[in-house]
Amino acid sequence: MTRIFSGVKPTGHLTLGNYLGAVRQWVAADQAPEDALFCVVDLHALTIEHDPARVRRLSREAATLLLAAGLSPEKCTLFVQSHVDEHTRLAYLLECTATDGELRRMIQYKEKAAAAQAAGAGVRLSLLTYPVLMAADILAYDTDEVPVGEDQRQHVELTRDLAVRFNQRYGPTFAVPKVTLPAVAARVMDLQDPTSKMGKSGDAGAGVVFMLDEPGVVRKKVMRAVTDSGDGGVVYDRAARPGVANLLDVLGACTGADPVVLAEGYGGYGALKRDVADAVVELLRPVRERHAELAADPGAVEKVLRAGAERARGLARPVVDRAYRAIGLLER
Ligand code: ATP
Ligand code: MG
Numbered sequence: 001m002t003r004i005f006s007g008v009k010p011t012g013h014l015t016l017g018n019y020l021g022a023v024r025q026w027v028a029a030d031q032a033p034e035d036a037l038f039c040v041v042d043l044h045a046l047t048i049e050h051d052p053a054r055v056r057r058l059s060r061e062a063a064t065l066l067l068a069a070g071l072s073p074e075k076c077t078l079f080v081q082s083h084v085d086e087h088t089r090l091a092y093l094l095e096c097t098a099t100d101g102e103l104r105r106m107i108q109y110k111e112k113a114a115a116a117q118a119a120g121a122g123v124r125l126s127l128l129t130y131p132v133l134m135a136a137d138i139l140a141y142d143t144d145e146v147p148v149g150e151d152q153r154q155h156v157e158l159t160r161d162l163a164v165r166f167n168q169r170y171g172p173t174f175a176v177p178k179v180t181l182p183a184v185a186a187r188v189m190d191l192q193d194p195t196s197k198m199g200k201s202g203d204a205g206a207g208v209v210f211m212l213d214e215p216g217v218v219r220k221k222v223m224r225a226v227t228d229s230g231d232g233g234v235v236y237d238r239a240a241r242p243g244v245a246n247l248l249d250v251l252g253a254c255t256g257a258d259p260v261v262l263a264e265g266y267g268g269y270g271a272l273k274r275d276v277a278d279a280v281v282e283l284l285r286p287v288r289e290r291h292a293e294l295a296a297d298p299g300a301v302e303k304v305l306r307a308g309a310e311r312a313r314g315l316a317r318p319v320v321d322r323a324y325r326a327i328g329l330l331e332r
Helices: 016-029 042-047 052-069 086-095 100-104 107-118 125-139 150-170 215-223 242-255 259-264 269-295 298-327
Strands: 004-008 036-040 077-080 145-147 178-180
Touching: 004 016, 004 125, 016 036, 016 052, 016 145, 016 242, 016 269, 036 052, 036 298, 042 052, 042 125, 052 077, 052 269, 052 298, 077 298, 086 125, 086 150, 086 298, 100 107, 100 125, 100 150, 107 125, 107 150, 125 150, 145 150, 150 178, 150 298, 215 269, 242 259, 242 269, 269 298
Parallel strands: 004 036, 004 145, 036 077, 145 178
Antiparallel strands: none
């Protein structure tokens, strides 16, 4: 049995990057409920400026969208992070394992702290400690594999370091998880700024395709994607031609073809963009349609989440209790 765990933050509407980088891998995992756990990590959404009503709305939307994308309660455990107290219980022990220095080195902390400061907001302490809570999310389930996009690799590496350190100091307690990345589109870039990752939070604009965008909106965003100057035709070169490489990656992820080979079939950017737009629209169409059906019955989604939290609690409790004993705390 391989246990997998992953999550998505309700900081915005889910994007094409979330789908290609993460969600699609989760759906493909096709496992038994106790082997695959997927989580709407709502506590992580509180690390930046947030509106309570919006977080609640986005949490519901994310869960609905994950079901629409093909996760099913028969094949996985889908739940909301804040419904399972074991995550925060374990996070404290891991804060006693991590160091201030290693958290300040996290790239996302540096980026998001800079963005908060630029917006004139304070940098929340939880923004610094967020990767420790994420480590707790993962380690609480004896997770073997964490399917994520490339941007989360550093946090999963930190999780491994903390697990190994804890095990060395206090005796074997945690499974040491490994990261799994998709072969193509592990880092989908913003269509308007192909040197930045497509992300759902912040001022996500015309360069971000959302999973629930109408076909016409998807087309417009793709057709207006920034391409690169140069007369070399369509070539796959991530460093010199990041805009075109990104479009080829997205097309490759949608069609299963190799982006380098795809490039050879195009004489100009226009035809490439039209094919990318068609492929993305068709990829997302069934998910959008299923989302509309599921959103009409929010009670059913809530029921899935309640049952998921129950099952997750049952799995996490013995692991977290084991860690409490190992670190030197008295039995309750
Ligand atoms: P935020 O800006 O709030 O961090 P996000 O779009 O990065 O939002 P997350 O909830 O942080 O979304 O990430 C959910 C999953 O989606 C993670 O596994 C992450 O690696 C993956 N992911 C996020 N953005 C991309 C992207 N542009 N390309 C590929 N994978 C991505
Ligand atoms: Mg992110």
